[in-house]
Amino acid sequence: MSLPQTPPSLPQYLQEIELSQETRDLISKLPTEKALISGNLHQYKGFWFPTRYIQGVLASQKHFQAQDTDILLATTPKSGTTWLKAILFALVNRVHYHPDPQNQDHPLLTNNSHALVPSFESNLYFKKQIPDLTSYAPPRLFSAHLPLESLPQSVKESACKVVYLCRNPKDIIVSLWHYTNRLRHRSMGTNSLEEVFQYFCRGVSPFGPFWDHVSGYWKGSLERPETVFFIKYEEMKEQPGLHLRRLAEFLGCPFSPEEEAQGVVDNILRLCSFENLSNLDVNKTGKLSKTGVEHSAFFRRGEAGDWRNCLTAEMVEQLDRITEEKLQGSGLKF
Numbered sequence: 001m002s003l004p005q006t007p008p009s010l011p012q013y014l015q016e017i018e019l020s021q022e023t024r025d026l027i028s029k030l031p032t033e034k035a036l037i038s039g040n041l042h043q044y045k046g047f048w049f050p051t052r053y054i055q056g057v058l059a060s061q062k063h064f065q066a067q068d069t070d071i072l073l074a075t076t077p078k079s080g081t082t083w084l085k086a087i088l089f090a091l092v093n094r095v096h097y098h099p100d101p102q103n104q105d106h107p108l109l110t111n112n113s114h115a116l117v118p119s120f121e122s123n124l125y126f127k128k129q130i131p132d133l134t135s136y137a138p139p140r141l142f143s144a145h146l147p148l149e150s151l152p153q154s155v156k157e158s159a160c161k162v163v164y165l166c167r168n169p170k171d172i173i174v175s176l177w178h179y180t181n182r183l184r185h186r187s188m189g190t191n192s193l194e195e196v197f198q199y200f201c202r203g204v205s206p207f208g209p210f211w212d213h214v215s216g217y218w219k220g221s222l223e224r225p226e227t228v229f230f231i232k233y234e235e236m237k238e239q240p241g242l243h244l245r246r247l248a249e250f251l252g253c254p255f256s257p258e259e260e261a262q263g264v265v266d267n268i269l270r271l272c273s274f275e276n277l278s279n280l281d282v283n284k285t286g287k288l289s290k291t292g293v294e295h296s297a298f299f300r301r302g303e304a305g306d307w308r309n310c311l312t313a314e315m316v317e318q319l320d321r322i323t324e325e326k327l328q329g330s331g332l333k334f
């Protein structure tokens with residue numbers, strides 16, 4: 001006798017999310033485009049927000065109360081968020097958790113960095129209007145993909161430090177293409193690179209347009225260098241020690257001569273390296289608790305310049321032209 005087949009349940013990130021009437025009313029009036037994994041993107045105040053996260057975006061704007069000692073990592077998706085979360089966590093907690101290779105109890109060895117540095121829209125405010133943040137001791141470390149214009153007002157009005165990470169858009173497109181195809185349901189097939197590329201070029205990417213996202217934080221970092229730190233993935237790859245020291249200075253926790261002598265900078269970089277993190281059991285087998293995304297999906301190649309293996313000469317030319325046009329006169333280049 002054969003048993004009836006129960007359909008395998010969908011991973012959480014493919015299940016429909018319950019939206020409040022208020023959110024449904026709002027998105028029904030917004031320009032909408034199909035998202036690359038599931039659901040839609042909604043253009044709200046100039047930026048494209050995924051259906052799953054728009055409620056979290058609105059709740060964080062309404063309810064998050066920044067403290068002057070907070071640190072917020074803001075990023076464009078697929079620009080190395082997982083890496084910088086690990087670096088920031090290891091950096092600001094280095095007194096409690098020594099990053100040296102002998103310390104087998106470091107939280108980064110048993111937790112994915114997304115669990116240690118929760119995101120506003122996909123974790124803290126994902127399904128809760130007002131999450132309980134009392135267990136977070138200062139300096140509280142949070143993250144968001146929100147554009148600067150959409151950050152909660154209290155972040156902009158406080159002395160809270162914002163670290164912004166972005167990446168060459170050519171590598172973001174390649175990373176986004178692989179990531180979204182990995183997360184799509186098998187029955188939906190895959191998106192071609194050409195589709196993802198054209199969608200990105202039109203500005204329709206999660207939390208995009210990319211160029212408006214980076215320009216907002218670039219200007220913010222020029223106007224308020226004491227509260228907004230701007231860094232590119234490629235810079236971090238090329239001179240990690242230099243930029244980690246700059247980051248420590250910016251956050252008000254510079255490395256002491258004793259720490260320098262003990263090699264703390266190198267220990268943090270080794271602990272957070274792609275090689276180390278991607279080979280940990282927790283990152284090979286675990287999943288994010290709120291969205292069900294497998295940790296391993298956040299680790300692919302971890303290199304700068306993979307676009308050279310994927311994009312055609314025409315694509316490169318088209319994207320370079322758009323980037324030049326959009327960032328003209330800003331002093332920012334990719």
Ligand SMILES: Nc1ncnc2c1ncn2[C@@H]1O[C@H](COP(=O)(O)OS(=O)(=O)O)[C@@H](OP(=O)(O)O)[C@H]1O
Pocket residue numbers: 075076077078079080081082083171174175176178272273274275277298299300301302303306
């Ligand atoms: N430790 C470390 N060092 C260097 N690079 C790393 C690291 N961890 C993740 N990655 C690479 O970052 C890309 C994923 O981007 P994000 O972490 O921003 O993704 S997400 O926005 O949080 O979904 C993705 O880039 P690609 O490899 O080009 O796809 C990851 O491989």
